[in-house]
Amino acid sequence: MAEKIAFLGLGNLGAPIAQRLINSGFEVTVWNRTISKAEPLAQLGAKVAENAIDAIEPGGIVFSVLADDNAVETTFSDALLQKLGSNGLHISMSTISPDCSRKLTETHNKYGASYVAAPIFARPDAVLSGMGNIVVSGEAGARERAKPLVQNFVKGVFDFGDDPGAANxxxxxxxxxxxxxxxxxxxxxxxxxxxxxxxxxxxxxxxxxxxxxxxxxxxxxxxxxxxxxxxxxxxxxxxxxxxxxxxxxxxxxxxxxxxxxxxxxxxxxxxxxxxxxxxxxxxxxxxxxxxx
Amino acid sequence: MAEKIAFLGLGNLGAPIAQRLINSGFEVTVWNRTISKAEPLAQLGAKVAENAIDAIEPGGIVFSVLADDNAVETTFSDALLQKLGSNGLHISMSTISPDCSRKLTETHNKYGASYVAAPIFARPDAVLSGMGNIVVSGEAGARERAKPLVQNFVKGVFDFGDDPGAANxxxxxxxxxxxxxxxxxxxxxxxxxxxxxxxxxxxxxxxxxxxxxxxxxxxxxxxxxxxxxxxxxxxxxxxxxxxxxxxxxxxxxxxxxxxxxxxxxxxxxxxxxxxxxxxxxxxxxxxxxxxx
Incomplete structure (x- = not known):
């Protein structure tokens, strides 16, 4: 359970999800555009990165819960994806357009990384009590790697197959x-x-x-x-x-x-x-x- | 449990409700515009009336499950209400307008009879398994007399007070x-x-x-x-x-x-x-x- 996780985006949903991962025993490095939101998580043991790219480990796992298509596309820049690189996995939980997930899958693959769309159905209190549900779609191998990770903070995981846009x-x-x-x-x-x-x-x-x-x-x-x-x-x-x-x-x-x-x-x-x-x-x- | 009941209207919902009342031990007299629909209930022990007015007992209980405002108003004619008369109770289960229930309450009262709006939420199979829910409204005394009767065929009874239109x-x-x-x-x-x-x-x-x-x-x-x-x-x-x-x-x-x-x-x-x-x-x- 000592797997390292980068967590990008600490809004109303992101923060309690990161908290659940920390409580599950993962080493979590968090990043948020407004850095003050990272403070409560730092007190729980999270490392805090000043830039998204600093939070990432090559070949590691990165969760994102960001505002919209533009925020996800800007954050997952070529530089970040190059660092994430081969065997890297991005579990993308933002509510974004299906086409954005399809496009991001291509840019991730260019650098050898994988992309899974994994939006969650839960209000913040449901995340903390583990009562949420998540839908996943994307490459089969990446989905299977993502499932046990998301099971740390949701009740149900629903698989919608290969099209990364399907979960969105x-x-x-x-x-x-x-x-x-x-x-x-x-x-x-x-x-x-x-x-x-x-x-x-x-x-x-x-x-x-x-x-x-x-x-x-x-x-x-x-x-x-x-x-x-x-x-x-x-x-x-x-x-x-x-x-x-x-x-x-x-x-x-x-x-x-x-x-x-x-x-x-x-x-x-x-x-x-x-x-x-x-x-x-x-x-x-x-x-x-x-x-x- | 030998109370006599008149039951008017044997459509998709009326028939199973009448059946439940018969099975609960009531003496039920049924009437339907198309009389052939009464046949299965006759085999269960119901009496069959040729006219709505013949089904009624003075001071008795009458259920109705009819098509619309017009069908209820036509069936509950002055002649029928005069026969129903003092101490008579009409449990009106049709989906009709709130104003129709308010108007019917007045005409019933003119002859000393009471009116309770009691529309049901149930598909026919839910009636037979007793899983439906009913909402009642109208005069307090009439509501209290109606409740134990409808409990023979529904799971939940919800009381919406004195306005006969409220349940509708x-x-x-x-x-x-x-x-x-x-x-x-x-x-x-x-x-x-x-x-x-x-x-x-x-x-x-x-x-x-x-x-x-x-x-x-x-x-x-x-x-x-x-x-x-x-x-x-x-x-x-x-x-x-x-x-x-x-x-x-x-x-x-x-x-x-x-x-x-x-x-x-x-x-x-x-x-x-x-x-x-x-x-x-x-x-x-x-x-x-x-x-x-």
């Missing part, structure tokens, strides 16, 4: 379905509220019966009670993900009118100065429209 | 959320399919993790496999319910853009000659749009 498609579909669930509950709870029924009552009935799933129980409570803080996944990130979904759907000619609707809810939320709220705040749109 | 609002919200879930899965599975991922794979991943709820597991399988028969809840009934939802939302000024989207999916399905399919066939819309 699944992640985008899942996030789209969560956002659509927020809109669905917002509309239903608002109709109930305006009909004289407490939001909490309809929430409790539906999420203890037909919709008894974590998404509806956890997010539904926030929608019912209009709880949009603390920010575990910011509203602008929600818009970023739904834009990636629509971009992927346009690429393969698969119209998604519900994704369009949800996207416009996010855009409207930004127009109403809600960028500082959790993405659940898209649910305020239905209340606004109803004059509440 | 909850039922419409629930059916809207199911229809929206169908659209949501249809769009996500279609994006996956066009990206080279089997529909079955994304279905299995999402419904064993984030969306591990009966609605997604049961309906999702049908969406993944394009199974739109047998018809347990016909597509025109789905459109009827979403129209009732939009009518209720217009009444209280609560815009529901997602309900509008789903309604247009149903309308398009009718345009494509899918009236004979289960309402899950609204999911074909996303595949059509993607040229599949």
């Amino acid at each position: 498609v699944i992640k985008l579909c899942g996030n789209f379905m969560i956002a659509a669930s927020l809109e669905m509950m917002a509309e239903a709870f608002t109709l109930a509220e305006k009909s004289g029924i407490p939001r909490q009552s309809i929430y409790e009935m539906l999420t203890s019966t037909l919709f008894a799933a974590p998404i509806f129980q956890n997010y539904g409570k926030m929608v019912a009670q209009h709880t949009y803080e603390p920010v575990l996944f910011g509203l602008p990130l929600g818009l970023k993900d739904i834009n990636l979904t629509l971009q992927a759907s346009a690429k393969v000619n698969a119209p998604m009118p519900l994704a369009d609707l949800v996207k416009n809810r996010f855009v409207s939320a930004l127009a109403k100065d809600r960028a500082g709220m959790d993405w659940v705040a898209l649910a305020k749109g239905a209340s606004d429209d109803a004059g509440l | 609002v909850i039922k419409l919200c629930g059916n809207f959320m199911i229809a929206a879930s169908l659209e949501m899965m249809a769009e996500a599975f279609t994006l996956a399919e066009k990206s080279g991922i089997p529909r079955q794979s994304i279905y299995e991943m999402l419904t064993s993790t984030l969306f591990a709820a009966p609605i997604f597991q049961n309906y999702g399988k049908m969406v993944a496999q394009h199974t739109y028969e047998p018809v347990l809840f016909g597509l025109p009934l789905g459109l009827k319910d979403i129209n009732l939802t939009l009518q209720a939302s217009a009444k209280v000024n609560a815009p529901m853009p997602l309900a509008d989207l789903v309604k247009n999916r149903f309308v398009s399905a009718l345009a494509k000659d899918r009236a004979g399919m289960d309402w899950v066939a609204l999911a074909k819309g996303a595949s059509d749009d993607a040229g599949l």
Whole structure:
């Protein structure tokens, strides 16, 4: 268990994942653009690198949880990939476009390194309790090497085969379905509220019966009670993900009118100065429209 | 357990509910517009009435599971309500408008009878296995008299108070959320399919993790496999319910853009000659749009 790991990106999700790896006994070197975020992990025993490239070991393992396509492409520069080199493995957990994963696989292979797309479904507290789920795709050998590593911090690992973009498609579909669930509950709870029924009552009935799933129980409570803080996944990130979904759907000619609707809810939320709220705040749109 | 019950309406849901009541030991008199549907219940011991009014006992209990507002209002004529009379109780299980329940409460009260709205969430097989859930609302005394009766065929009873329309609002919200879930899965599975991922794979991943709820597991399988028969809840009934939802939302000024989207999916399905399919066939819309 003394395998060395480089961990790039210590945001709301990256930090607890790095923490789980440290607690599992790995030697972890962390890097984050804003270096102060590395401090709590340093206290747990992580080494802190000043640059992404300094965190990497030749032929080693590197996890990344970064903001978007551009951040991953910029960080995984030719210089970094040259250092990672032969037998190096990049486990790429950011929510990025399928095409970005496909392109990164090519640039990694040019230097003998491997790339696995491994986006995670988990809020930060679910990472710490090991209740998240991860989807992986990419070269077979790299997937098999990645699986026991990610099993240190998730409950389920789902394999989507050779296409490195496949896992990203699944992640985008899942996030789209969560956002659509927020809109669905917002509309239903608002109709109930305006009909004289407490939001909490309809929430409790539906999420203890037909919709008894974590998404509806956890997010539904926030929608019912209009709880949009603390920010575990910011509203602008929600818009970023739904834009990636629509971009992927346009690429393969698969119209998604519900994704369009949800996207416009996010855009409207930004127009109403809600960028500082959790993405659940898209649910305020239905209340606004109803004059509440 | 020898209480006498009149049961009006033996469709896909009414028949199994009547069957459960017969099996629970009640003396049940059934009526259906198409009388041949009463035959299997007669073999279980039900009496069969030729007219709704003949099925009723003065001061007795009557269940109804009828097609729409008009069918309930026509069947519960002044003549029938006069016969039902004082101490009579109508347990109204049809999916009808909240306003129809409010109006029926008044006409019932005129003849001394009581009205309870009690729509059920269950497919026919869930009724037979007693796994459904029911929402009740209306006068307090009538609700308390209805509860032990409905507990003969459902798992959960949820009380929404004095407004007889409240239970209907909850039922419409629930059916809207199911229809929206169908659209949501249809769009996500279609994006996956066009990206080279089997529909079955994304279905299995999402419904064993984030969306591990009966609605997604049961309906999702049908969406993944394009199974739109047998018809347990016909597509025109789905459109009827979403129209009732939009009518209720217009009444209280609560815009529901997602309900509008789903309604247009149903309308398009009718345009494509899918009236004979289960309402899950609204999911074909996303595949059509993607040229599949």
